[in-house]
Amino acid sequence: MRLPARLFLALFLLAAAPWARAAGYPDHPVKLVVNFAAGGPLDLIARLIAEQAASRLKQPVIVENRAGAGGNIGAEYVARSPKDGYTALVSIDHLLTINPSVYKNMGLDPHRDLVPAGIFGTTSQVLVAHPKLGLKDFRDFLARARKEDLTYASAGLASPGHLTFELLKARTGIRGTHVPYKGNAPALSDVVAGHVPLAFVASTNTLPYVRSGALQALVTSAATRNPQLPQVPTAQEQGVPDFDVQFSQIVLFPAGTPAAVVKTWEGLLHDILESPEVRRQLDQMAVTPFWADSARTTAWLRDTRARWDALIRTLDIQ
Structure with a gap:
């Protein structure tokens, strides 16, 4: 069966686009919750994402800070928010890789109650x-x-x-x-x-x-030198074995958010990181641009949590 010319063109453009919006999304402002105080590195990254996302989604993207309890308060707020794609969390990965091993009661199970759209960068x-x-x-x-x-x-x-x-x-x-x-x-x-x-x-x-x-x-601490501090060696270069410590910045949604919306943000983060201006700003903040889709982010979190959990158990941190 032959497709009508207009439908064929629409499907071709959709497939060729680096990312595509979920149907009808968004039709009103999106909120990005930062689970640390305003003015810090994570807050600056979130505001950069918000600015870039707003220009692409053609809707305001608002940053709201909800700090406290090592990031748990903001995360719990997002996890309890409507699962419609209009409230997302911008967090450091330690919310999912360290906090579950340290806090007896986080107020949420971040692996069950949140779903990652992707990693945006590492520090x-x-x-x-x-x-x-x-x-x-x-x-x-x-x-x-x-x-x-x-x-x-x-x-x-x-x-x-x-x-x-x-x-x-x-x-x-x-x-x-x-x-x-x-x-x-x-x-x-x-x-x-x-x-x-x-x-x-x-x-x-x-x-x-x-x-x-x-x-x-x-x-x-990373395996490669920091471009902003090129004269400073890495621990591995100095003979420290198996030492590559980086913390990632992740965008997450409440579990149960439509997969199409999560996919929209997955591709959106990739598209934002393709911008030379964004990369320049991240470089000035000593943030390494690094994109991972939802599946790779989940694997990153699993592997990183296993490493920190072993150390936390040894140190008996609670």
């Missing part, structure tokens, strides 16, 4: 030291940390900085006493002031301090 951690430590480089740090019990700061128990440092301890046999803070800002502030000498901190937050000389960058 690494940078081990920074106050200059008063007088370290030459990362190898000098390892030598000192095997002899001395140095203290290090983090945003709190089971935060990315805490677990990254503990993983480094497990891989190298160094020592180190954890000093937890209530958030990245106060932790980094005390490292800059010299009250605590060390910390693993998200690359985005360290750039101005490293560039000004207020902090010394010793090593990055």
